[in-house]
Amino acid sequence: MNGFNSKITGWLALLVGLLGILAVVSLIVFFISSLSFMGTLNDKINAVTGILSAALATALQSSLRQLAPRLRLILLIGTWVGAFAVAFGSWLVVTGRTGFELASYYYFFGNGLIGFWLWILNRMTRRQNSWPRQMNGLGLIAGAFMMVGLLGLYGILAGLDGGGYSPLIMVTGISFLGIGVLYPIWCLRLGGWILSKQENVLLL
Numbered sequence: 134m135n136g137f138n139s140k141i142t143g144w145l146a147l148l149v150g151l152l153g154i155l156a157v158v159s160l161i162v163f164f165i166s167s168l169s170f171m172g173t174l175n176d177k178i179n180a181v182t183g184i185l186s187a188a189l190a191t192a193l194q195s196s197l198r199q200l201a202p203r204l205r206l207i208l209l210i211g212t213w214v215g216a217f218a219v220a221f222g223s224w225l226v227v228t229g230r231t232g233f234e235l236a237s238y239y240y241f242f243g244n245g246l247i248g249f250w251l252w253i254l255n256r257m258t259r260r261q262n263s264w265p266r267q268m269n270g271l272g273l274i275a276g277a278f279m280m281v282g283l284l285g286l287y288g289i290l291a292g293l294d295g296g297g298y299s300p301l302i303m304v305t306g307i308s309f310l311g312i313g314v315l316y317p318i319w320c321l322r323l324g325g326w327i328l329s330k331q332e333n334v335l336l337l
Contacts, residue, residue: 142192143327146320149189152182153317176223179240183219186247187212189320190254199257208250215246234302235294241282241305242289244312248279251316268322275319278311
């Protein structure tokens with residue numbers, strides 16, 4: 134089933150966008166107030182957002198029909214690996230098994246994989262001229278920023294967890310512009326677009 138013809142997919146995209154915004158808000162409140170439970174809430178929201186992003190990728194799988202079936206499968210698996218990496222990083226820091234730095238590398242790397250899916254998805258749909266151009270461009274920019282987080286793989290493999298703001302954290306942190314700002318906006322626009330198409334179909 135084409136994800137663009139599913140009202141559930143539209144609501145799912147809206148939910149991912151809203152959770153992404155809520156994650157940013159909770160993070161800002163955490164830094165301003167230093168309330169520890171807001172940090173925990175942020176980590177939990179990040180985990181749920183990652184899993185729902187992979188679910189959204191699954192729903193939109195048919196939109197990558199220009200790719201070979203094997204490549205589509207690899208891309209989808211990569212998205213789910215990214216989602217579980219984000220969730221695992223959240224679990225590590227919530228349970229106190231690691232510090233902020235290492236957990237952040239899981240967060241950035243996982244979202245980097247999701248960003249790679251986002252970039253490919255927008256590139257393919259742009260070729261098909263099946264998306265509004267502005268939404269398409271926003272998705273490409275968001276995906277590009279998110280992919281910077283793939284550099285976090287080095288921090289994971291090296292087990293870096295100094296607890297401070299290392300140069301690698303600062304570089305991978307650039308991806309947050311895509312993760313926390315552009316990607317949620319893209320999801321909201323996508324969800325609204327899908328639902329508007331459904332309403333137009335009903336009117337016809």
